[in-house]
Amino acid sequence: MTAIVRLENVAAEVGGRRLLSDVDLRVDAGEFVALLGPNGAGKSTLIRMLLGLHPVAAGRITVLDRLPAQARQDVGYLPQRRRFDPDLRVRASDLVRLGLDGNHWGFPLPFKRNRTAAERVSEVIELVAATAFADRPIGELSGGEQQRILIAQALVRRPQLLLLDEPLDSLDLPTQSSIAALLSDICTNQEVSIVMVAHDVNPIMSYLDRIAYLASGKAVVGTPAEVITGPTLSALYGTPIEVLHAADGSLVVVGQPEPPAVHSDRHHSDGHHHEYDRDPRRPHSH
Amino acid sequence: MIAAISLLHLISQPxxxxxxxxxxxxxxxxxxxxYFVVLRAQVFAADALSHAAFTGTLAALAAGVEPRFGLFAATIGVGIAIGLLGNHGRADDVVIGIAFAWVLGLGVLFISLYATGRGAGNGTASTATLFGSIFGLSSGQAQFAAGSAFVLILLLLGIARPLLFASIDEAVAAARDIPVRFLGVVFLGVVGATAAEATQAVGALLLLGLIAAPAGAALLITDRPFVGLAVSGGLATGSTVLGLLVSAQIPRVPPSFAIIAIATAAYMFTWLATTWCRRRG
Amino acid sequence: MNSFPSPHLSWNVVTDVRALLEYPFMVQAFRAGLLVAVLAGVVGWFMVLRRQSFAGHTLAVVGFPGATAAVLIGVSSTYGFFAFSVGAAIFISMLPNAGGSRSAESAVVGTVQAFALAFGFLCYTWYGGFATSIGALLFGSFLGITTSQVGALVVVTLLAIGLLAAIGRPLYFATVDPDVALANGVPVQALGTTYLIVLGLTAGAVSQITGALLVFALLVAPAAAAQRISVRPHISLAWSVGLAISIVLISLTLSYYYPYPLGTFVTTIALLTYLIVRVVRR
Incomplete structure (x- = not known):
């Protein structure tokens, strides 16, 4: 069985600073893997390396047995983003369509309709349960609706791998769980592997096959039950950390040290800077 | 009937x-x-390019070169420069603003150099550059303007789809191997050339009206991007044709004012109509 | 190139200043320039802080049709600048907030600017006279400033600075942290409207010296430079006024001695000032 994604002794650098070293990770077909860790740990950088948009400082990355930049055709990507401008008057379905043929030169001829393309667009919109609002302007949609459209856009070219950067960011809890369920559904039914950056593991916990937890320049990879434990995280951070099981089944990590505040790996192209910390797993550090 | 005859008579005039x-x-x-300028929120950059158009023309006049050469060189050059610097300096409106006030200030210097050089201080050339003199075009100038505009239209339509993708969804477009940055630079070069073209018609200062008003109206009318593109082009063309005819009929109304006034009115009417429609459901 | 003799800088400050002030029109120009500089330094400081520089530019551009319309009906262009700039300020503040949609807002602003300039051009062609050149209205002039114009500038400066002094502290609060200010009972909306009117007055006043198109340089550059020099409001406000005064005085002096337009000097010195401050205070 060939690996969809293979990382061997990979190191990541941003602006000459080493963020991560010796990362080993293997993602197989149809697997759902989460990248966790504090701000600035290198999660988004790793995603960009998987897309071939960021150089690999050391080690080797292959995506679908190719160099990452050569595999982009078969990879769907959902960047960490701002929401669309509320006044952006472009239909949601047009956005999905751009995911299919937006890189073709020229412009669509008005008298020549491409039936297969149109069918694929409506098919994928139906898959993410977005048919009801697909013809409304993207800016008018709610955060969860926009996220469904963007997932459809990432899926429209039938990729074998989806790279999602915080797709649950700034959504309310019920929406988070419905999007998580949708992703898991895509994973199993469409035979698509998903690598997803997450800030909070709880909404996706039950669907995950594996977790790569990045912190202090290292990564720990394993099943959720192996990684989210006191001893593993304590060893990773080098300070005592406890994982508590709350009554509703969610996990609370206690004693996690503050992430290094000087650096953020978030891309600045989206024009948004989250200076504050929204990590719900870190209610009281003492 | 009489109106039609007088219209025919008008159009027969060179x-x-x-x-x-x-x-x-x-x-x-x-x-x-x-349409793309408004979608990409680059109206401020287009404004800057209109300033460059003014200064470029007058610099060429002051230096005794063909003014159209200075015009195109300045606008395309500044457009590409903004595109290249843009990613870093985009947020800093202050720098852009001060720099472009300075560009205009330079233009004023060239007016005075040109005026002293000619010994004539009536500023006709500067007024024509600022506010256009489309009725003064010779047939050769008109053919050059139309031909170069046609080439630019073909270039723009050639990059329309990937440019739309890059405008709406830059990060994903980049991951799809669209040369986002390159397209941005090419586009601003096209905007610069458009500023140079429009300067010959409505003048450097009124360029924004022809760029922003039809596009703003098109974005209100439709949310299908390529329909919007066509509507925007149609509205701009319609305003110009109507404005030219009105101005030819009523000589007290300068053509550039008539064109901009009609484009503005079309935008206002669209805004009122769409607001009214939305209120009613 | 010039056939007429032009004055030369002797670099003896006393002689030069005396020569400058020998002519009444230069005295008037310095009076008007000082008033405008103080006004621009103070009002521009708030404008940069509130990130309303594009609005300031628009208000100034709208002053141009005001000025040409005034000339057309035979009134001093001063009143036209003020009437249209302040009117536009009131109009803009009455518009419902566009909800932060950048693209639609910039399309509106661009259209309004172009229409204002086109309308000004229409009035100018109808006027057809030569008493007031279109270049002076667009790019500024220091020649022929009348006593009544200076008087109007005094009134406007006192009014604008008095208003700002009265609302300065809550306006600063409302600018820096509108949500908290609103919660503390600061009338954020009313302050914004008042400020925009003051900005309209200022744009109208500054237009008399720099012309409608170059207002931006004098409103933005000193204030932006000052805010880089100090983060303490009083100190940077003082720097802003000081820089604006220096820019205007130096420009007026240079344009007296050299046969180049005032607007070129103002914009060039403003740009240089800002760039130097930016390089020094990185």
Missing amino acids: FLRNALIAGIAISLLAGLVG
């Missing part, structure tokens, strides 16, 4: 024929470019 040839091509270009 000054209006030249104006229509140049005006239709230039305003179609401005409308198409404007």
Whole structure:
């Protein structure tokens, strides 16, 4: 069985600073893997390396047995983003369509309709349960609706791998769980592997096959039950950390040290800077 | 009937024929470019390019070179420069603003150099550059303007789809191997050339009207991007044709004012109509 | 190139200043320039802080049709600048907030600017006279400033600075942290409207010296430079006024001695000032 994604002794650098070293990770077909860790740990950088948009400082990355930049055709990507401008008057379905043929030169001829393309667009919109609002302007949609459209856009070219950067960011809890369920559904039914950056593991916990937890320049990879434990995280951070099981089944990590505040790996192209910390797993550090 | 005859009579006059040839091509270009300018929120950059158009023309006049050469060199050069610097300096409106006030200040210097050089201080050249003199185009100038506008339209339509993708969804477009940065630079070069074209028709200062108003209206009318593109081009062309005819009929109304006034009115009407429609459901 | 003799800088400050002030029109120009500089330094400081520089530019551009319309009906362009700039300020503040949609807002602003300039051009062609050149209205002039114009500038400066002094502290609060200010009972909306009117007055006043198109340089550059020099409001406000005064005085002096337009000097010195401050205070 060939690996969809293979990382061997990979190191990541941003602006000459080493963020991560010796990362080993293997993602197989149809697997759902989460990248966790504090701000600035290198999660988004790793995603960009998987897309071939960021150089690999050391080690080797292959995506679908190719160099990452050569595999982009078969990879769907959902960047960490701002929401669309509320006044952006472009239909949601047009956005999905751009995911299919937006890189073709020229412009669509008005008298020549491409039936297969149109069918694929409506098919994928139906898959993410977005048919009801697909013809409304993207800016008018709610955060969860926009996220469904963007997932459809990432899926429209039938990729074998989806790279999602915080797709649950700034959504309310019920929406988070419905999007998580949708992703898991895509994973199993469409035979698509998903690598997803997450800030909070709880909404996706039950669907995950594996977790790569990045912190202090290292990564720990394993099943959720192996990684989210006191001893593993304590060893990773080098300070005592406890994982508590709350009554509703969610996990609370206690004693996690503050992430290094000087650096953020978030891309600045989206024009948004989250200076504050929204990590719900870190209610009281003492 | 009488109106139709007088219209025919008007169009048979060479000054209006030249104006229509140049005006239709230039305003179609401005409308198409404007749609992307507004979508990409680059109206401020277009404004900056209109300043460069003014200074470029007058610099060429002061240096005794063909003014159109200075015009195109300045606008395309500044457009590409903004595109290259843009990613870093985009947020800093203050720098852009001060720098472009300075560009205009330079333009004023060139006016005075030109005026002293000619010994004439009436500023006709500067007024024509600022506010256009489309009825003064010779047939050769009109054909050049229309031909270059046509080439630019073809170039813009050639990059329309990936440019739309990059405008709406830059990060994903980049991951799809669209040369986002390159397209941005090419586009601003096209905007610069459009500013140079429009300067010949409505003047450097009124360029924004031909770029922003039809596109703003098109974005209100439709949310299908390529329909919007066509509507924007159509509105710009319509405003120009109507404006030229009105101005030819009523000589007290300068053509650039008539064109901008009609484009503005079309935008206002669209805004009122769409607001009214939305209120009613 | 010039056939007429032009004055030369002797670099003896006393002689030069005396020569400058020998002519009444230069005295008037310095009076008007000082008033405008103080006004621009103070009002521009708030404008940069509130990130309303594009609005300031628009208000100034709208002053141009005001000025040409005034000339057309035979009134001093001063009143036209003020009437249209302040009117536009009131109009803009009455518009419902566009909800932060950048693209639609910039399309509106661009259209309004172009229409204002086109309308000004229409009035100018109808006027057809030569008493007031279109270049002076767009790019500024220091020649022929009348006593009544200076008087109007005094009134406007006192009014604008008095208003700002009265609302300065809550306006600063409302600018820096509107949500908290609103919660503390600061009338954020009313302050914004008042400020925009003051900005309209200022744009109208500054237009008399720099012309409608170059107002931006004098409103933005000193304030932006000052805010880089100090983060303490009083100190940077003082720097802003000081820089604006220096820019205007130096420009007026240079344009007296050299046969180049005032607007070129103002914008060039403003740009240089800002760039130097930016390089020094990285």
